[in-house]
Amino acid sequence: MAASGAVEPGPPGAAVAPSPVLVPPSAPSHLFRPISAEDEEQQPTEIESLCMNCYRNGMTRLLLTKIPFFREIIVSSFSCEHCGWNNTEIQSAGRIQDQGVRYTLTVRTLEDMNREVVKTDSATTRIPELDFEIPAFSQKGALTTVEGLITRAISGLEQDQPARRANKDATAERIDEFIVKLKELKQVTSPFTLIIDDPSGNSFVENPHAPQKDDALVITYYSRTRQQEEMLGLQAEAPAEKPEEEDLRNEVLQFNTNCPECNAPAQTNMKLVQIPHFKEVIIMATNCENCGHRTNEVKSGGAVEALGTRITLHITDPSDMTRDLLKSETCSVEIPELEFELGMAVLGGKFTTLEGLLKDIRELVTKNPFTLGDSSSPGQTEKLQEFRQKMDQIIDGDVRAHLIMDDPAGNSYLQNVYAPEDDPEMKVERYKRTFDQNEELGLNDMKTEGYEAGLAPQR
Numbered sequence: 001m002a003a004s005g006a007v008e009p010g011p012p013g014a015a016v017a018p019s020p021v022l023v024p025p026s027a028p029s030h031l032f033r034p035i036s037a038e039d040e041e042q043q044p045t046e047i048e049s050l051c052m053n054c055y056r057n058g059m060t061r062l063l064l065t066k067i068p069f070f071r072e073i074i075v076s077s078f079s080c081e082h083c084g085w086n087n088t089e090i091q092s093a094g095r096i097q098d099q100g101v102r103y104t105l106t107v108r109t110l111e112d113m114n115r116e117v118v119k120t121d122s123a124t125t126r127i128p129e130l131d132f133e134i135p136a137f138s139q140k141g142a143l144t145t146v147e148g149l150i151t152r153a154i155s156g157l158e159q160d161q162p163a164r165r166a167n168k169d170a171t172a173e174r175i176d177e178f179i180v181k182l183k184e185l186k187q188v189t190s191p192f193t194l195i196i197d198d199p200s201g202n203s204f205v206e207n208p209h210a211p212q213k214d215d216a217l218v219i220t221y222y223s224r225t226r227q228q229e230e231m232l233g234l235q236a237e238a239p240a241e242k243p244e245e246e247d248l249r250n251e252v253l254q255f256n257t258n259c260p261e262c263n264a265p266a267q268t269n270m271k272l273v274q275i276p277h278f279k280e281v282i283i284m285a286t287n288c289e290n291c292g293h294r295t296n297e298v299k300s301g302g303a304v305e306a307l308g309t310r311i312t313l314h315i316t317d318p319s320d321m322t323r324d325l326l327k328s329e330t331c332s333v334e335i336p337e338l339e340f341e342l343g344m345a346v347l348g349g350k351f352t353t354l355e356g357l358l359k360d361i362r363e364l365v366t367k368n369p370f371t372l373g374d375s376s377s378p379g380q381t382e383k384l385q386e387f388r389q390k391m392d393q394i395i396d397g398d399v400r401a402h403l404i405m406d407d408p409a410g411n412s413y414l415q416n417v418y419a420p421e422d423d424p425e426m427k428v429e430r431y432k433r434t435f436d437q438n439e440e441l442g443l444n445d446m447k448t449e450g451y452e453a454g455l456a457p458q459r
Contacts, residue, residue, distance in 0.1 A: 100200070123200075154179055256268075307430040307432060327412055338401070414426065
């Protein structure tokens, strides 16, 4: 509807002024007065406006009123005396509420059909017993009753029925059957449920017992979803996006380094690996394309443990050589049967098998440049040959031996092939570190609690 002011022609030479807008006869203290048939002062405002059916002037009436126990609304009604077309709708005079509202009414008597209902454009109407729904924004807002809602739905369904019957549309018969069911609801032969769900919060169903509670009416307030905010034209606040954490477990990182042998540029690959029944470790491997040198190193992905760890394995079977093993930089290795002990930091950190560790120890001892060549004594060479033979026998499983891994930092690991059960051939001990061990790990000078109090203000 487009409103237009009516202008009367005046005498020649006279100024032409638009007709004044009609106002209610009295100036009440409140713009929105409670709706009442007995209030003679409450008169609608009449505005001459264009009829969108015949394009001649009709009359629009606006009534600003207030529904008890609800809020202010604007009722507008248009009628055209030329073509008979009319239209009625309501608009909320308030803002969109902070929460949506859902009215669930159980209609049991004919009196319930006379309850006043305010249904806005954004409200969805449902009758679950008939699986019937009127979607939001499919109808204009209306001030009506429960019976009026059903009557309006019947009128909407009957509107195109003649055309459907003329085209012999199969849906026409089904719609006729459904209209019969809607008309039966108006007689309230059996109870049914009416649900009005309005995200704007401006719809209303009358409680005739107000201010007492209505047992037949349930009112639920809820927070709107993002889709409902967008449907109402509100700019929904975008949820704060959490920064995505990089998952390094499934990614191999590369960074540039120099080869420790020829100092040529090389690449080091690094990957975070979760060891079952242990913890995460960082494996770094460098491969030099210039000289072919390869090296790998393992770093613990966690902190220094509260207790040290001593792992003792009794090697009884060749299958023990396949056990996974993590030797940190702080771990010492001892083989009592060979009277051999490998100190901390020797061989660095390694993630390998038991066989791989024993072979690395064998190569480290037998190929030491200080024990080879003309400078070596015959007795020393014989001892090295004997050590090599015994180590080969242990690797082949011909000789039983014990392997002891002692790590004060608690970051070494030896696979338990019986996990989660205890391994009868392996013993794991937790012990409290000595002062000297803490000194080697640099823990004695490390203060992690209350250190702020000892810091002097620096300028």
